[in-house]
Amino acid sequence: MTVSEHTTAGFRNEPILELRRAPARESLLAALRELDAKLPLKVPVVIGGDRGAAEGIDSTDPGAPERLVARAGRASEEDAAAAVEVAVRGFREWGARPAVERAEALRGAAARLRERRLELAALQVRECAKPWGEADADVCEAIDFLEYYAREAIELDRGRPILQAPGERNTMRYVPRGVTAVISPWNFPLAIPCGMTAAALATGNAVVLKPAEQSPGSAGALADALYGAGVPPDALALVPGYGDAGAALVRDPRVHVIAFTGSGAVGLEILRSAAETLEGQDHVKRVVSEMGGKNCVIVDSDADLDDAVPEIVYSAFGYAGQKCSAAARVLVHEATADTLVERLAGAVNVLTVGQAESFATEVPPVIERESQERVMSHRASAADHLAASAEPVPERGWFVPPSVVVGLPEDSPVNREEIFGPLLAVTTVRDVDEAMDVIDSLPFALTGGLFSRSPATVERVAARSPVGNLYVNRGITGAMVGRQPFGGNRRSGSGAKAGGPDYLLQFVEPRVVTENTMRHGIPVE
Amino acid sequence: MEAELQRVGRAVEAELQRIGRLIHAAFPGRGLNPLRALDHKAMELASQDMELRAALFRFVDVTPACRSLDDLARHLTGYLDEVDARPPPLEAAMKMSGTKAGRAALGAAAAAGVRRMAHRFIVGETPRAALRSIRDLWEHGAAVSLDLLGETTVTEAEADHYAARCVDALETLAAAAPRWPGRPVLEADSLGPLPRVNLSAKVSALTPLLRPEAPELGREDAARRMRPVLARAKELGAHLHIDMESVDTQEATLDLVFELLDEPELRDGPSAGIVIQAYLRESPEQLERVIDWARGTGRRPPLVVRLVKGAYWDQEVVEARQHGWTPPVFEAKRESDRNFEVLTRRLLESWPYLRPAIASHNLRSVAHAVAYNRELGREHRELELQVLRGLGDDLAAALTQHGMRVRVYCPVGDLVAGMAYLVRRLLENTANESFLGEQQRGTPIEELLAAP
Numbered sequence: 001m002t003v004s005e006h007t008t009a010g011f012r013n014e015p016i017l018e019l020r021r022a023p024a025r026e027s028l029l030a031a032l033r034e035l036d037a038k039l040p041l042k043v044p045v046v047i048g049g050d051r052g053a054a055e056g057i058d059s060t061d062p063g064a065p066e067r068l069v070a071r072a073g074r075a076s077e078e079d080a081a082a083a084v085e086v087a088v089r090g091f092r093e094w095g096a097r098p099a100v101e102r103a104e105a106l107r108g109a110a111a112r113l114r115e116r117r118l119e120l121a122a123l124q125v126r127e128c129a130k131p132w133g134e135a136d137a138d139v140c141e142a143i144d145f146l147e148y149y150a151r152e153a154i155e156l157d158r159g160r161p162i163l164q165a166p167g168e169r170n171t172m173r174y175v176p177r178g179v180t181a182v183i184s185p186w187n188f189p190l191a192i193p194c195g196m197t198a199a200a201l202a203t204g205n206a207v208v209l210k211p212a213e214q215s216p217g218s219a220g221a222l223a224d225a226l227y228g229a230g231v232p233p234d235a236l237a238l239v240p241g242y243g244d245a246g247a248a249l250v251r252d253p254r255v256h257v258i259a260f261t262g263s264g265a266v267g268l269e270i271l272r273s274a275a276e277t278l279e280g281q282d283h284v285k286r287v288v289s290e291m292g293g294k295n296c297v298i299v300d301s302d303a304d305l306d307d308a309v310p311e312i313v314y315s316a317f318g319y320a321g322q323k324c325s326a327a328a329r330v331l332v333h334e335a336t337a338d339t340l341v342e343r344l345a346g347a348v349n350v351l352t353v354g355q356a357e358s359f360a361t362e363v364p365p366v367i368e369r370e371s372q373e374r375v376m377s378h379r380a381s382a383a384d385h386l387a388a389s390a391e392p393v394p395e396r397g398w399f400v401p402p403s404v405v406v407g408l409p410e411d412s413p414v415n416r417e418e419i420f421g422p423l424l425a426v427t428t429v430r431d432v433d434e435a436m437d438v439i440d441s442l443p444f445a446l447t448g449g450l451f452s453r454s455p456a457t458v459e460r461v462a463a464r465s466p467v468g469n470l471y472v473n474r475g476i477t478g479a480m481v482g483r484q485p486f487g488g489n490r491r492s493g494s495g496a497k498a499g500g501p502d503y504l505l506q507f508v509e510p511r512v513v514t515e516n517t518m519r520h521g522i523p524v525e
Numbered sequence: 526m527e528a529e530l531q532r533v534g535r536a537v538e539a540e541l542q543r544i545g546r547l548i549h550a551a552f553p554g555r556g557l558n559p560l561r562a563l564d565h566k567a568m569e570l571a572s573q574d575m576e577l578r579a580a581l582f583r584f585v586d587v588t589p590a591c592r593s594l595d596d597l598a599r600h601l602t603g604y605l606d607e608v609d610a611r612p613p614p615l616e617a618a619m620k621m622s623g624t625k626a627g628r629a630a631l632g633a634a635a636a637a638g639v640r641r642m643a644h645r646f647i648v649g650e651t652p653r654a655a656l657r658s659i660r661d662l663w664e665h666g667a668a669v670s671l672d673l674l675g676e677t678t679v680t681e682a683e684a685d686h687y688a689a690r691c692v693d694a695l696e697t698l699a700a701a702a703p704r705w706p707g708r709p710v711l712e713a714d715s716l717g718p719l720p721r722v723n724l725s726a727k728v729s730a731l732t733p734l735l736r737p738e739a740p741e742l743g744r745e746d747a748a749r750r751m752r753p754v755l756a757r758a759k760e761l762g763a764h765l766h767i768d769m770e771s772v773d774t775q776e777a778t779l780d781l782v783f784e785l786l787d788e789p790e791l792r793d794g795p796s797a798g799i800v801i802q803a804y805l806r807e808s809p810e811q812l813e814r815v816i817d818w819a820r821g822t823g824r825r826p827p828l829v830v831r832l833v834k835g836a837y838w839d840q841e842v843v844e845a846r847q848h849g850w851t852p853p854v855f856e857a858k859r860e861s862d863r864n865f866e867v868l869t870r871r872l873l874e875s876w877p878y879l880r881p882a883i884a885s886h887n888l889r890s891v892a893h894a895v896a897y898n899r900e901l902g903r904e905h906r907e908l909e910l911q912v913l914r915g916l917g918d919d920l921a922a923a924l925t926q927h928g929m930r931v932r933v934y935c936p937v938g939d940l941v942a943g944m945a946y947l948v949r950r951l952l953e954n955t956a957n958e959s960f961l962g963e964q965q966r967g968t969p970i971e972e973l974l975a976a977p
């Protein structure tokens with residue numbers, strides 16, 4: 001297989017902290033102590049530079065629900081409309097700026113995040129119960145998005161080369177679309193809102209950012225970094241809020257692009273609502289959506305279980321399974337199933353469940369009570385099939401014991417629905433082809449994994465697998481900007497790859513100009 | 526002072542050159558055993574072509590996971606298919622794989638090849654099965670450190686099983702060792718007796734909880750299992766050596782050893798040892814830490830420090846590059862070689878607080894240690910030289926001939942457990958820059974012994 005490289009001039013991934021070194025760990029704990037002294041953070045609704053009251057939404061620590069992490073304003077439907085109004089204005093000015101200037105601002109924001117990276121990681125530990133390694137990686141990913149899209153946008157601004165014939169000049173350029181509503185989830189509380197916002201801003205759109213109600217603190221930090229680096233107040237509004245504010249943005253006829261990452265149910269509702277063309281709406285809305293998954297890892301008979309077991313465990317239980325890329329199912333070849341299940345169960349039994357602030361923690365609490373209840377009820381429904389469970393878990397906080405269930409009937413909801421928690425289902429299959437049939441029968445196609453040491457099998461699965469991101473002989477989470485452009489197919493998303501060379505195209509409109517260069521039969525060039 | 530250092534440097538260098546040539550001259554002849562010649566041929570092919578090397582080693586690696594000869598043959602041809610320029614014997618193998626009978630024959634031949642290669646590096650499936658080879662080595666003047674190969678420990682049961690295997694290995698060796706003939710060079714130095722029974726163990730095998738960002742978790746869990754192993758070693762008068770693995774586990778490993786050895790029940794035994802890896806940029810500070818500990822502790826017998834270059838070079842570099850970190854290892858081989866000599870001198874100078882063991886197949890590195898030991902006015906027996914079974918056999922034979930104290934590190938385990946180890950050794954043996962590679966290519970002695 002030949003592999004070609006797309007390089008984005010000068011881009012390199014922000015290095016994650018070397019947590020195996022004690023001083024790096026100590027610096028994070030110090031940052032957490034400093035942050036704790038400042039809590040709760042105040043995150044107002046910000047429209048056109050006007051900061052409203054920071055009241056209406058309380059974000060709490062999932063591991064200690066009585067700890068208030070941030071107090072945020074709660075944007076109403078009217079606030080959403082006002083934000084769009086300002087953004088329409090802001091767009092005219094921001095969209096007219098040269099791409100290089102916009103890129104400058106984004107890179108400035110990256111520098112600001114970099115300066116505060118320890119504090120921002122600490123904030124995720126508190127606000128989202130994200131364990132340190134993952135919190136730090138999320139901050140790095142946010143920085144990566146800013147740096148990457150800034151560079152890609154300059155590249156895109158040059159237009160694309162097209163065929164030229166004598167006597168005519170053809171140019172193809174990309175222009176911004178308009179007001180973009182960014183609706184982001186809590187599970188990557190800085191990186192995901194940052195990625196969608198940065199892509200829209202880099203290409204000249206104005207943004208109204210509605211972060212998840214569970215993580216306004218991180219979104220506030222993002223907005224501060226962008227404003228501080230010179231993004232005008234009219235080009236970016238911050239509207240923390242609930243679903244009603246988000247729905248109002250999606251409905252608004254002045255919104256051109258909706259960039260959404262979140263659950264499948266909300267995603268489909270957005271697609272439906274955005275498809276309706278309202279009175280006075282002069283354009284078709286574009287929806288960029290990243291939705292759920294039911295990600296499967298295939299383990300073939302020749303897999304190296306020494307690798308497969310730890311990688312599967314991390315993919316399924318890292319951040320308590322609350323990543324859209326997380327492993328939900330293992331489809332294992334019958335010849336190796338018994339050994340795999342035994343080792344996997346043993347590995348899950350020794351998982352460390354605890355507070356995110358402890359470096360020893362592998363499985364933190366889930367985000368909120370409803371999540372806990374949802375996962376526990378799925379777990380209860382499969383109780384007869386329980387093969388492993390790391391218990392007991394702490395009383396305080398929204399903990400769910402990480403569990404493995406084995407041999408459920410194929411149509412069990414645990415096998416079919418996105419659970420978004422630390423519950424992994426193992427199914428034995430005759431061979432890789434049967435595993436592929438199972439994957440084909442699922443509506444999702446986000447990530448997938450394969451453990452096999454046969455080049456022919458790797459090729460066959462890669463050719464047939466519908467997933468957006470297939471990982472071979474490694475874990476299936478942790479996509480890196482520029483290296484693993486990320487996004488799902490089928491019902492998992494609209495197929496755009498975040499952090500990849502195609503992503504910005506969704507935020508622009510192509511325009512082609514053809515000029516006749518002949519005058520009186522003479523080419524004027 | 527400066528002048529004195531230069532004088533010593535020159536004296537050591539001259540002595541090193543002399544000793545290096547002596548040892549070299551004592552290397553046993555080659556090519557006597559046709560099977561060995563075949564292995565050499567395979568290794569030669571592998572070192573010449575990186576694609577082929579990858580294909581062959583991927584095949585070796587997957588062998589124990591294949592379900593049938595047919596499955597083996599399919600894997601082999603799958604890997605060879607990705608090699609552009611196949612030498613004639615492999616081209617023939619590809620042709621054979623067209624039929625079921627051909628695949629069966631090919632699979633059988635390939636499996637036999639892998640087993641033979643494995644046997645070169647691994648002395649037996651169990652400690653009991655290895656006893657003959659161990660006694661053989663002893664009779665030929667080389668002591669042994671037994672190493673238990675195993676799969677990665679991911680569960681409690683696996684960690685318990687490994688600890689039990691350690692105790693079993695100690696007991697098996699201890700039962701057999703009294704029947705071995707006397708070998709004074711191997712049994713004492715001027716600091717006291719040296720145990721006949723010697724086991725190397727890995728911390729990562731003793732716990733499923735070893736994680737780089739939380740070293741204390743795995744350390745405590747491993748300590749719980751290592752304590753009884755140490756206690757049993759003490760009862761049996763055996764030596765327990767703790768291997769060093771990747772940087773991810775290094776902090777936990779060193780802390781664990783110091784913590785356990787300082788416990789009251791273990792302060793007067795057993796004999797124990799650790800490893801310093803000279804390819805680590807921070808290895809000089811690590812050695813200082815060990816020396817400080819050794820000077821401060823009243824523990825007896827003295828800690829053995831095995832100095833190696835380090836076996837995880839590619840892994841450390843790739844991991845660091847993927848994350849955008851400065852690699853923790855030197856990036857030019859000569860830097861590792863040079864540091865190895867610096868640390869050798871520092872280690873020999875810390876005698877009698879520490880017992881030095883120099884583990885290398887590099888004639889220059891070994892001769893340097895021998896020469897410096899001389900320069901310090903000490904006898905051969907104050908210095909232990911260690912090699913790996915299958916890689917350092919010739920060197921071991923040559924060293925024992927000259928009356929030096931040699932220990933051969935002998936892995937034990939089945940094919941499944943042994944594969945990761947085998948592949949690492951094969952990679953090392955065919956790495957372009959490795960000393961053994963140079964030696965096999967017939968590099969002249971002047972170059973082999975040249976200062977790094």
Ligand SMILES: Cc1cc2nc3c(=O)[nH]c(=O)nc-3n(C[C@H](O)[C@H](O)[C@H](O)COP(=O)(O)OP(=O)(O)OC[C@H]3O[C@@H](n4cnc5c(N)ncnc54)[C@H](O)[C@@H]3O)c2cc1C
Pocket residue numbers: 767768769770800802804831833834835836837838854855856857858859860861862884885886887890911912913917933934953958959960961
């Ligand atoms: C008895 C014994 C026990 C051992 N125990 C351990 C152990 O516990 N832990 C462990 O890690 N290793 C251990 N080793 C392996 C050892 O670390 C070396 O991998 C091996 O001995 C090869 O080194 P050498 O001096 O024999 O050969 P040489 O060919 O002189 O050196 C090869 C070594 O140089 C280093 N190197 C290669 N390329 C580069 C480069 N580009 N830049 C910098 N350095 C480079 C690597 O360390 C490589 O292994 C042991 C070896 C022996 C003999």
